[in-house]
Amino acid sequence: xxxxxxxxYGTEQDRVNCAFYLKIGAxxxxxxxxxxxxxxxxxxxxxxxxxxxxxxxxxxxSTLSKEELQKDFxxxxxxxxxxxCKYGHLLELHVCDNVGDHLMGNVYARFEWEAExxxxxxxxxxxxxxxxxxxxxxxxxxxxxxxxxxxxxMGECKREGFCNFMHLRxxxxxxxxxxxxxxxxxxxxxxxxxxxxxxxxxxxTPSAARANGGGGGSWRDGGDVGWKPTRQ
Ligand SMILES: [Zn+2]
Ligand SMILES: [Zn+2]
Numbered sequence: 001x002x003x004x005x006x007x008x009y010g011t012e013q014d015r016v017n018c019a020f021y022l023k024i025g026a027x028x029x030x031x032x033x034x035x036x037x038x039x040x041x042x043x044x045x046x047x048x049x050x051x052x053x054x055x056x057x058x059x060x061x062s063t064l065s066k067e068e069l070q071k072d073f074x075x076x077x078x079x080x081x082x083x084x085c086k087y088g089h090l091l092e093l094h095v096c097d098n099v100g101d102h103l104m105g106n107v108y109a110r111f112e113w114e115a116e117x118x119x120x121x122x123x124x125x126x127x128x129x130x131x132x133x134x135x136x137x138x139x140x141x142x143x144x145x146x147x148x149x150x151x152x153x154m155g156e157c158k159r160e161g162f163c164n165f166m167h168l169r170x171x172x173x174x175x176x177x178x179x180x181x182x183x184x185x186x187x188x189x190x191x192x193x194x195x196x197x198x199x200x201x202x203x204x205t206p207s208a209a210r211a212n213g214g215g216g217g218s219w220r221d222g223g224d225v226g227w228k229p230t231r232q
Contacts (some may be wrong), residue, residue: 020164024147025139026102028164040138042114044091046121047139051129052076052095052105054169070172077171079129079218081179084109087123088116090183094144097169099161106166108141128220 018035020027025047027033055061056069064072077095084090089112096106111117117138124136141147149165151157161167 022140023143024103024164024166025108025141026106028100028102030102038140040140042118043138043140043142044112044114044117045108045110045139045141046117046124046136047141048080048107048109048124048134048136050101050105051080051107051132051134052097052169053130054097054105057099073169074172074175078175078179080107080109081183083219084111084120085183085186087111087120088113089187092144094166095169097161097167098163100164103164103166108139108144110142110144130218131220 014035016036018027018029018033018037021033021035021037025045026049027037031037052073054069055064055072061069073095077093080095081090081093084093090109091112092108092110094108096103096108098104098106109117109120111120121136121138124134127134144166147166149157149163149167152163152165152167157163157167
């Protein structure tokens with residue numbers, strides 16, 4: 001690619017490629033966008049579109065306290081973290097709290113290897129979560145700092161949930177450290193026993209969310225096999 005083209009690739013000046021799709025993996029025009037959305041053939045990042053339903057946006061959920069909403073979200077985050085670890089080395093997991101159709105409840109996961117991401121996409125397209133079939137695809141997003149709304153991080157975004165950059169919902173910090181530690185331990189154990197990925201037999205430290213009555217169990221395969229993490 002000529003250098004003058006490389007400089008504008010995926011920027012606002014690029015008249016061919018959609019900057020939003022490249023940076024955020026979703027754009028509000030969807031398939032009707034006048035610029036190209038070139039789906040990557042290989043990527044470390046996958047997108048699961050419209051999966052997280054924040055109860056705060058529903059009638060039944062409007063009465064929940066801030067703590068209850070956080071607990072609900074932590075349970076969701078943990079469910080996906082544990083499931084995604086089965087396909088490879090999970091490096092990042094992000095969930096959008098936007099309310100616009102193209103970003104609402106989007107889950108993005110970045111793996112160490114492209115092959116792991118491809119395996120996850122294939123497997124997850126056969127799965128259900130929360131009574132709905134999942135839709136999974138490889139995503140062009142590589143840098144989540146670029147994809148996130150800076151104003152939102154400073155609490156100043158005027159577009160709020162309708163913003164076209166990611167507004168992430170953050171899990172409780174101690175949950176993330178505990179999940180990261182569990183993944184490290186399981187990967188070490190799996191490597192020692194000659195497996196290339198962590199299986200379901202690994203032990204996870206139960207999180208506060210689950211210990212306090214969180215059930216998980218929202219997963220379903222094509223068949224009727226409910227997926228549950230095995231715990232020590
Ligand atoms: Zn677009
Ligand atoms: Zn914003």
